[in-house]
Every structure is written in structure tokens, then in C-alpha cells.
Amino acid sequence: MPINRRFTLVRRPVGMPVDADFSLVSETAPALEEGQFLLRNHYASLDPAMRGWMDDRPSYMPPIRLGDPIRASTLGVVAESRNPDFPVGAWASGLGGIEDYTLHQRGSGRLIDPQALPSVTNYLSLFGGVGPTAYLGLLDVGQPKAGDTVLVSGAAGGVGSLVGQIAKIKGCRTVGIAGGPRKCERLLRDYGYDAAIDYRGKSAEELTAAIREAAPDGVDVQFENVGGIILDAGLMTLNPKARVVLCGLISQYNSEPVPVNNLWQLIVKGARIEGFIMTQYAHRIAEAVPELSNWLKEGKLRIDEHIEAGIENALPAFLRLFEGTNEGKMILKLA
Ligand SMILES: NC(=O)c1ccc[n+]([C@@H]2O[C@H](COP(=O)([O-])OP(=O)(O)OC[C@H]3O[C@@H](n4cnc5c(N)ncnc54)[C@H](OP(=O)(O)O)[C@@H]3O)[C@@H](O)[C@H]2O)c1
Missing domain, CATH: 3.40.50.720 (NAD(P)-binding Rossmann-like Domain)
Structure with missing residues (x-):
């Protein structure tokens, strides 16, 4: 089983998040059950909304539990699978965490075509949230x-x-x-x-x-x-x-x-x-995707991505969103 480094929440931040609110832990990735697959995360989307998920208050999503990895949309390559829809080696994306590997249950995650857009990271910068x-x-x-x-x-x-x-x-x-x-x-x-x-x-x-x-x-x-x-x-x-x-x-x-x-x-x-x-608009994403991708291919849309590398840089990369030092969609490279 591979070792999974996870950037976890250990304390709810008060104000601007600080190092002591998080811990980088190493765990063994779990053995798979029927229907599950293990995604080797290559990129994680860093979004301002993640700050709200760190608070314990009613919202559109439950708060991140203490000890859990910071929730994030990620994309990567299927590393192990007991789900025939997600074969090993396929690219997939889904709501996971800032961690090397995310365990996806049946019904979670979706396959992506890494060749369909100029860069695979466009799935986070154009099609993510x-x-x-x-x-x-x-x-x-x-x-x-x-x-x-x-x-x-x-x-x-x-x-x-x-x-x-x-x-x-x-x-x-x-x-x-x-x-x-x-x-x-x-x-x-x-x-x-x-x-x-x-x-x-x-x-x-x-x-x-x-x-x-x-x-x-x-x-x-x-x-x-x-x-x-x-x-x-x-x-x-x-x-x-x-x-x-x-x-x-x-x-x-x-x-x-x-x-x-x-x-x-x-x-x-x-x-x-x-x-x-x-x-609340998840059912309408299919309307947006074809037009956005056509505009991108026709050169009508410019997309800038700010990619920082390394799970150990998760916090400073995330804080750029609040410092205004990100130049484009903030993404963390994990692999
Ligand atoms: N409702 C939804 O479904 C949804 C989905 C995605 C994102 N959002 C929201 O959309 C907004 C932008 O998100 P994004 O992912 O595109 O991030 P982003 O705009 O790429 O990065 C955040 C930017 O916010 C500005 N900022 C940060 N703190 C500020 C402050 N105190 N006063 C003024 N400006 C500040 C900074 O730009 P400057 O350098 O210009 O200050 C910073 O670069 C966020 O509010 C986010 O929560 C909502």
C-alpha cells in the first residue's frame, strides 16, 4: 500500500490560518473495497471557499472534521481500482483532499480526457468551480x-x-x-x-x-x-x-x-x-462546459494559472488568495 501524505486540519483557524492549524501526516493508503478506486492526486484546486469549510458553522457543505485532510477538488491518475469504470492509469477528477491519494467511493469522481484541453490543469482552472x-x-x-x-x-x-x-x-x-x-x-x-x-x-x-x-x-x-x-x-x-x-x-x-x-x-x-x-447549479454545468471549451479553443478566453508545487507548501500557496499574490487560478501541484 502506498504512503499517503495528507495536509490535515487539526485546529479551527481564528482569523488568518496559521501553521499550527494544520498538520502534514503520513498514513498508509487503505486497501480497496469493491466499487472503490484510489486516485493519485497530481493537482489540487486552492479555493477561497476552503477557508469557510474550516469553520464549524452551518454552510452549503459540512465543516472539514478535525483530523481530516483539507477538502479540495483534485485531479490525477487512477493508481488502484476495484471499479471497472475507473481503470488504473486513467485520468479522473473529483472532490478529494490535499493529499497524495484520495479514496473514491462508487459514484464519486469522473473520468477526464487529458488531451481534450490545452493543459490538464484547465479542468481546475476552467471547469472546476x-x-x-x-x-x-x-x-x-x-x-x-x-x-x-x-x-x-x-x-x-x-x-x-x-x-x-x-x-x-x-x-x-x-x-x-x-x-x-x-x-x-x-x-x-x-x-x-x-x-x-x-x-x-x-x-x-x-x-x-x-x-x-x-x-x-x-x-x-x-x-x-x-x-x-x-x-x-x-x-x-x-x-x-x-x-x-x-x-x-x-x-x-x-x-x-x-x-x-x-x-x-x-x-x-x-x-x-x-x-x-x-x-446549486451542478445540474447546469453541462450547459457551461461546451461553450467555455469552445471559447478557449477559439482563443476568445485567456486563462492564467498560478501553480505552486509541493504538499508542504499548501498553506503559503493557499494564503496567496488572501494576500492577493496569486496571478490566476491558484493550483497546488502534488505529483
Ligand atoms: N459562489 C460560488 O459558487 C463561488 C465559486 C468559486 C469562487 N467563489 C468566490 O469568488 C471569489 C474569487 O474566487 P477565486 O477562486 O477566483 O479567487 P481569486 O480571485 O483567484 O483570488 C482571490 C483574490 O481576491 C482578492 N482579495 C483577497 N483578499 C481581499 C481583500 N481583503 N480585499 C479585496 N480583495 C481581496 C485578491 O485579489 P486583489 O489582489 O485584486 O486584491 C486575490 O487575488 C471568492 O470570493 C470566492 O469565494 C464563489
């Missing part, structure tokens, strides 16, 4: 029409960079918000945003002024990945009947929630705010 979230969150909840102005926060990240590009494909004007001049440059150059706003060092009022300047006709769709003063500033710029897609609140994942001051704007603009969670 990220691409379908951008596609369905924007198109289904945001309902953009050609000519609309779409405001995106976290605009240079995995989700945000795709939202901006999909909105452009649909004929919208796009305004992206990101941290620092380098990321703002990337918004304009790499993801085709019409305007970029650096939120760092700005008050809510200064941000509102910057958004008004970048979106002189007002905002029709606000795709919110960050929350806090960025959400508040965007609300002040909404057009009548605007749609706010609440996709993430990353600014608050390691701190106490801050109040939202400008919800009254939804009343006076007859606008709506709607939460989006990918797990």
Missing part, C-alpha cells in the same frame, strides 16, 4: 444584455478574469476592480476590461467616484467577489433594475463581517441582489 461559476453566475443571475456595463470585483482572479471576458463576449462594457497597478494593467491588457480600478488605499467614497468615472452610464450588473467597501461603493453606482450577483465576500473570510451601508440603493433603483452558489 471557477468557469461554471463565472458563466452561470454572470449569465443566469446577472442577465447581462449587450451594451450593459458590468462591474467585477476580484477582477484579476480565477473567477473575475473569466467574468470580465465572458461579459465582453456578450457585448458588454466591463469595469474591473483589483489590487495594485500591476493587476490593473493585466485587467486591461490580458482580460480586455474597458477600465480598471485599483481599490488599494481608497475609501468607499473614493471608490464610488472612481467607478462613476469608469462607468459614466452607471452599472447594470455588479459581479461581487469581495464585499466590504467594494460592495458598498458599487451599490452607489447601480442603474435602475440593476442586478448584483453575490458570488463571494473574500474580504471577510478571515475577519468579522462588516456592515453593508448602501443596501437602500436597491430600493431606490428597484435593483436586486442575488446570492449564487455553484453547488
Whole structure:
């Protein structure tokens, strides 16, 4: 039986996670029962949502149990199998953990074709939680029409960079918000945003002024990945009947929630705010996948991946999401 290194949760983080919240343990991978297969994980997706799974509170998924590996979407190669649908040597993906090997029960995991996309990691950066979230969150909840102005926060990240590009494909004007001049440059150059706003060092009022300047006709769709003063500033710029897609609140994942001051704007603009969670759209992923892969193959979508290597680097790689030092979809290489 192979040795399985597992990056486990041993204490629930308070605020920003620290080393002592985790332990890297080595265990023998279990012997397989009928219907199971063992996936040698090659890559794990690092997602802001994992921070929420570390807390013990009601959510769309149960909290990670203390002693369990950090839950993550992974992909890799079947190492051992007692399931004829997952032969040894086949590539597969599924919800596993940050660990060398994940034991999949019957009904869990799916086969993938490593040749079907430019890179096998695109299964995490385009088809994991990220691409379908951008596609369905924007198109289904945001309902953009050609000519609309779409405001995106976290605009240079995995989700945000795709939202901006999909909105452009649909004929919208796009305004992206990101941290620092380098990321703002990337918004304009790499993801085709019409305007970029650096939120760092700005008050809510200064941000509102910057958004008004970048979106002189007002905002029709606000795709919110960050929350806090960025959400508040965007609300002040909404057009009548605007749609706010609440996709993430990353600014608050390691701190106490801050109040939202400008919800009254939804009343006076007859606008709506709607939460989006990918797990409730699982049955619609099949709609997003063909169009996203066609756009990728036609060169209409640019995907950036930030890959860090080594299970021992799991925590610093994960923390990049909160430091803003990831340049693209954050992925950990495990093999
Ligand atoms: N609802 C769903 O189903 C769903 C699915 C996937 C992701 N999401 C959400 O989508 C958002 C983006 O996720 P992602 O995977 O694409 O990550 P990402 O955008 O690639 O990385 C996170 C980025 O968030 C920004 N950030 C971090 N802390 C911040 C803070 N305190 N204030 C402002 N910006 C901050 C940083 O960019 P800057 O350098 O620009 O600050 C960082 O690079 C997250 O909120 C995530 O929870 C939701």
C-alpha cells in the first residue's frame, strides 16, 4: 500500500490560518473495497471557499472534521481500482483532499480526457468551480444584455478574469476592480476590461467616484467577489433594475463581517441582489462546459494559472488568495 501524505486540519483557524492549524501526516493508503478506486492526486484546486469549510458553522457543505485532510477538488491518475469504470492509469477528477491519494467511493469522481484541453490543469482552472461559476453566475443571475456595463470585483482572479471576458463576449462594457497597478494593467491588457480600478488605499467614497468615472452610464450588473467597501461603493453606482450577483465576500473570510451601508440603493433603483452558489447549479454545468471549451479553443478566453508545487507548501500557496499574490487560478501541484 502506498504512503499517503495528507495536509490535515487539526485546529479551527481564528482569523488568518496559521501553521499550527494544520498538520502534514503520513498514513498508509487503505486497501480497496469493491466499487472503490484510489486516485493519485497530481493537482489540487486552492479555493477561497476552503477557508469557510474550516469553520464549524452551518454552510452549503459540512465543516472539514478535525483530523481530516483539507477538502479540495483534485485531479490525477487512477493508481488502484476495484471499479471497472475507473481503470488504473486513467485520468479522473473529483472532490478529494490535499493529499497524495484520495479514496473514491462508487459514484464519486469522473473520468477526464487529458488531451481534450490545452493543459490538464484547465479542468481546475476552467471547469472546476471557477468557469461554471463565472458563466452561470454572470449569465443566469446577472442577465447581462449587450451594451450593459458590468462591474467585477476580484477582477484579476480565477473567477473575475473569466467574468470580465465572458461579459465582453456578450457585448458588454466591463469595469474591473483589483489590487495594485500591476493587476490593473493585466485587467486591461490580458482580460480586455474597458477600465480598471485599483481599490488599494481608497475609501468607499473614493471608490464610488472612481467607478462613476469608469462607468459614466452607471452599472447594470455588479459581479461581487469581495464585499466590504467594494460592495458598498458599487451599490452607489447601480442603474435602475440593476442586478448584483453575490458570488463571494473574500474580504471577510478571515475577519468579522462588516456592515453593508448602501443596501437602500436597491430600493431606490428597484435593483436586486442575488446570492449564487455553484453547488446549486451542478445540474447546469453541462450547459457551461461546451461553450467555455469552445471559447478557449477559439482563443476568445485567456486563462492564467498560478501553480505552486509541493504538499508542504499548501498553506503559503493557499494564503496567496488572501494576500492577493496569486496571478490566476491558484493550483497546488502534488505529483
Ligand atoms: N459562489 C460560488 O459558487 C463561488 C465559486 C468559486 C469562487 N467563489 C468566490 O469568488 C471569489 C474569487 O474566487 P477565486 O477562486 O477566483 O479567487 P481569486 O480571485 O483567484 O483570488 C482571490 C483574490 O481576491 C482578492 N482579495 C483577497 N483578499 C481581499 C481583500 N481583503 N480585499 C479585496 N480583495 C481581496 C485578491 O485579489 P486583489 O489582489 O485584486 O486584491 C486575490 O487575488 C471568492 O470570493 C470566492 O469565494 C464563489
